[in-house]
Amino acid sequence: MPLPHAFYDRPTLDVARDLIGKSLVHVTSAGRTSGLIVEVEAYIGESDPACHAAPGRTKRNVPLYGPPGIAYVYFNYGMHYLVNAVTEAVDSPAAVLIRALEPVEGIALMRKRRARGTGKPAASFDQNGLCRGPGNLTKSLGIALAQNRLDLAGAELFIEAPLVDPAFPIAWGPRIGLNVGTEQAWRCYVPGHPCVSGKSTKPKPRRRLVAVASTR
């Protein structure tokens, strides 16, 4: 069952932490794809220079001011869609960016989507890399502007607790890819997880949450 709106109607950092280990699901006519959330970032309010709400209410960022529990999807760098879960009350602009997933359902479909446009065969895509990074996960799940403002408690794009929640460590650090707002440790992730984005400096263990992905 999708998480209720009340889950998102809380302080954004709490929502960010609690989203780790949850399942993000996208259902389309092509099939169902999902993965466990292993990396997120919080963007909180007009006083956060990295938040899209920093310049105040604009045409693009209106979803941030809307009710909690809806998707905020936007297009970036001319080629990537990024998906957020809107948090906190109406008129309190904040959201959690979903940055990486451990693929669970529809892995073949993810590979097919990732291969689209490239000359590479779908089979050449590493499973751990399918949803590593915010641009990669939206491509694998087929999330684009059509999914902007969707109800995350709905039937098409939603977040739910997995059947069996795995145990995992959690770490906080500065947000990635920004020129401002890097002093806040508002990136939350599963340390050492093979699907988390960023520089993989040490060849640490890198264990998955679930040993074998289920399909249904």
Added chain:
DNA sequence: CGTTCGATGCACT
């Protein structure tokens, strides 16, 4: 190993 840089489109000033 590390860092740089091109692709690519649009919101915002």
Added chain:
DNA sequence: GTGCATCGAACGT
């Protein structure tokens, strides 16, 4: 016109 909540290939050390 500028600058992105990116990605990965290509380069340098």
